[in-house]
Amino acid sequence: MLARCYDVAFSYRNFKREVSLIENIFKKHSRRKVRKILDVGCGTGRHAEVFVKRGYEVVGIDKSKEMIKLAEERVPNARFRVMDMRKITLREKFDGAICMLNTFAYLLKNQEIISHLRSMRKVLRGPYVVELANPYDWLLVRRRTKINEWDMEEDGFQVITSYIQYPPKGLEQVVPWELRFNARGKVITQKHLSRMLFPRELELLSQITGFKVNFYGSLSMTPFNVNSKRLVAVFS
Known part of the structure; x- marks a missing residue:
């Protein structure tokens, strides 16, 4: 899923x-x-x-x-x-x-x-x-959490997605972020790390x-x- x-x-x-x-x-x-x-x-x-x-x-x-x-x-x-x-x-x-x-x-x-x-x-x-x-663009949100949400549907399958980007700690270039999918009554959370x-x-x-x-x-x-x-x- x-x-x-x-x-x-x-x-x-x-x-x-x-x-x-x-x-x-x-x-x-x-x-x-x-x-x-x-x-x-x-x-x-x-x-x-x-x-x-x-x-x-x-x-x-x-x-x-x-x-x-x-x-x-x-x-x-x-x-x-x-x-x-x-x-x-x-x-x-x-x-x-x-x-x-x-x-x-x-x-x-x-x-x-x-x-x-x-x-x-x-x-x-x-x-x-x-x-x-x-x-x-990522540097602009260093001191705050950024949240974007959107809703997509394809072939009857609907997903509400939340993208949550957290500020990196200190001077690190690694950004922690999450994707949360809400589909068919289930919420799936995926945690990620990406480098600037x-x-x-x-x-x-x-x-x-x-x-x-x-x-x-x-x-x-x-x-x-x-x-x-x-x-x-x-x-x-």
């Missing part, structure tokens, strides 16, 4: 438009035509579904067995693996890769990011598009692992600034 709650809660996103914007990023940052994609932290396969319908070969990885099961049901023509992004053990090459919805920020330590990027270099021959929260990642440290980590990185303020490749809605890092 948890995977279904996630799936419906974030169905408000325009996945077709996001894939179109990612295609534009691939075209700008790739020397070859991107036909085979690795979806890191693929969740329930929403992006994979759009890519497959457009003729791409897609492999998705996620450490949640429940998410992978739902993704396999949604996109039978893609391949999915239960795998931790901290160490990717695939033995094939990809023309491009994506990591969406701030999933990359689950890598809390520098060594975890280095391990991940090094494993990505082994399987990539094109750009890696990472969509992150804008860390400056800033362009300068991502640039240094990319150099350590042999990548170059470009930053944007959205998937539309708008310039990044402190007021941007997102931080999009393109490793190549």
